[in-house]
Amino acid sequence: MLRSSCSAIWLPLEVAIQINNLRRLLHTVEALSELGPALTAEREFSESSRLMLSTMMEAAGAREGVLFLFHDKPAMLTSAAAMGFALMPDPAFVPLLPKHVHTLTAARGPVVLNSSMYSTFLSSNGNVAPELFKCIAPLKAGGKLAGVVALGRRLGDALYEDAELDALELLSSYLALAVQNHALTQTVAQRVSENLRLTASLHGFYDNALEAFATAIDVKHVNIHGHSLRVGRYAAAIGEAMGMDPSEVAALRSAGYLHDIGKVAVDRRLFGKPGALDAEEFREMADHTVVGHQIVSSVQFPWPKIPETVRWHHERSDGSGYPDNLAEDELPMPVRIMGLADSFDAMTSARPYRAPLSVGSALSDLVRSSPEKFDPNVVQALLIQVRRDAVGSSRTPLLDSMLVNIAASDIDLLAATLQHKVSRNKTYLTREIGAGAASSAPRELVDPTRDPLEELPPAPPGGAPRSNFFR
Numbered sequence: 036m037l038r039s040s041c042s043a044i045w046l047p048l049e050v051a052i053q054i055n056n057l058r059r060l061l062h063t064v065e066a067l068s069e070l071g072p073a074l075t076a077e078r079e080f081s082e083s084s085r086l087m088l089s090t091m092m093e094a095a096g097a098r099e100g101v102l103f104l105f106h107d108k109p110a111m112l113t114s115a116a117a118m119g120f121a122l123m124p125d126p127a128f129v130p131l132l133p134k135h136v137h138t139l140t141a142a143r144g145p146v147v148l149n150s151s152m153y154s155t156f157l158s159s160n161g162n163v164a165p166e167l168f169k170c171i172a173p174l175k176a177g178g179k180l181a182g183v184v185a186l187g188r189r190l191g192d193a194l195y196e197d198a199e200l201d202a203l204e205l206l207s208s209y210l211a212l213a214v215q216n217h218a219l220t221q222t223v224a225q226r227v228s229e230n231l232r233l234t235a236s237l238h239g240f241y242d243n244a245l246e247a248f249a250t251a252i253d254v255k256h257v258n259i260h261g262h263s264l265r266v267g268r269y270a271a272a273i274g275e276a277m278g279m280d281p282s283e284v285a286a287l288r289s290a291g292y293l294h295d296i297g298k299v300a301v302d303r304r305l306f307g308k309p310g311a312l313d314a315e316e317f318r319e320m321a322d323h324t325v326v327g328h329q330i331v332s333s334v335q336f337p338w339p340k341i342p343e344t345v346r347w348h349h350e351r352s353d354g355s356g357y358p359d360n361l362a363e364d365e366l367p368m369p370v371r372i373m374g375l376a377d378s379f380d381a382m383t384s385a386r387p388y389r390a391p392l393s394v395g396s397a398l399s400d401l402v403r404s405s406p407e408k409f410d411p412n413v414v415q416a417l418l419i420q421v422r423r424d425a426v427g428s429s430r431t432p433l434l435d436s437m438l439v440n441i442a443a444s445d446i447d448l449l450a451a452t453l454q455h456k457v458s459r460n461k462t463y464l465t466r467e468i469g470a471g472a473a474s475s476a477p478r479e480l481v482d483p484t485r486d487p488l489e490e491l492p493p494a495p496p497g498g499a500p501r502s503n504f505f506r
Contacts, residue, residue: 080217084116087210091184094202099187101127104214105180110136112183120187129161140180145172145203147195170195172203174211181214262380267291269376272433276416286338287369294348294373297327309387321357324349340369348373351408371410375417395441402453411457422446
């Protein structure tokens with residue numbers, strides 16, 4: 036009895052802590068997106084530098100801070116923006132010896148300073164005392180020192196801990212790009228070429244940050260490791276095959292990484308249950324779409340459709356999905372793509388209640404469930420990308436860790452079946468796919484007439500239709 040009471044108290048507390056931690060991480064990503072205009076150099080750098088410093092201070096909970104720019108001839112730090120200090124020269128400068136430059140460049144992330152470390156990183160020959168700073172974050176671009184963010188006291192004089200240092204490290208990469216971009220204004224041609232490279236780096240940093248969140252979402256549940264990363268990859272590939280522009284593809288990838296973020300509030304034991312969920316358990320599982328929407332809605336992403344994609348990725352064209360029972364015309368295209376990508380990965384991944392389907396069987400089931408459950412155009416785009424894997428395209432494989440034991444000719448037959456269903460509004464029954472097709476590798480025989488729901492557990496009383504029961 037005591038143990039049950041303790042569990043009842045601590046489980047909601049643990050979930051609340053996890054959600055708060057994820058919210059904090061997502062707000063760091065929000066801070067990253069706010070730095071985008073600073074990297075374009077379309078505003079005065081004095082304004083951009085204050086925005087960048089304010090972002091760093093907010094992420095670390097600091098009430099004092101200075102953004103220094105590094106000049107190598109002579110080696111010196113010069114302030115570009117300062118906030119919170121009662122007395123700070125304008126500009127403040129700190130001359131550096133070669134040992135200081137080397138130590139700042141070699142630092143692996145932000146450093147919390149103490150009395151024995153000041154002379155290692157900074158000299159006392161400038162017009163500002165190094166002892167004012169409690170934490171420094173070197174800004175490095177291309178392995179070279181571009182500047183330093185020096186922070187003073189935190190709110191309530193709290194210490195800088197790992198959570199603050201992690202946020203500073205992520206943001207420092209962005210600030211370094213902006214500071215280096217400012218330094219490149221001397222040569223127009225050089226600035227143009229460097230901006231292209233820096234923009235590519237910016238997208239890379241953003242992707243890396245959200246990949247880390249996707250890993251954090253899945254790590255709680257042993258049965259879905261890698262699920263969010265794969266769904267993001269599948270969704271982006273489908274968008275590319277449908278001719279979407281790079282920004283829309285990036286939005287799909289990011290939404291895929293975050294689509295199951297609401298599962299942090301779901302009891303871990305439900306993911307390992309070998310049988311069907313009862314009605315109450317199913318409602319708890321289904322609520323991850325609503326919880327996820329609440330979490331991501333508090334973050335201002337560069338792509339405004341991420342919250343609705345997170346909420347509706349279990350909706351289906353015939354209105355049988357959840358949480359809002361939307362029908363085909365009410366589903367935005369990113370939602371349709373995410374629903375298919377999520378279902379495809381769920382079908383081809385092992386679950387406690389069933390073995391994984393092969394790629395060909397999953398594709399056959401998806402074709403059979405279209406257009407009732409899935410948008411045929413989205414299914415067609417998935418077939419295109421899997422066919423590229425089947426013929427050994429030189430691009431990065433879509434199914435990097437999965438055996439594609441289905442021939443291109445079989446995929447073509449599935450595509451023809453799909454087209455016939457759409458154009459004739461009837462099921463197209465064919466011979467078993469693979470009969471007589473030449474292939475040097477062992478592969479499966481796909482039967483497009485097989486019931487796509489046979490592999491799934493029955494729906495609980497009062498629950499959603501079986502076709503949506505992917506957990």
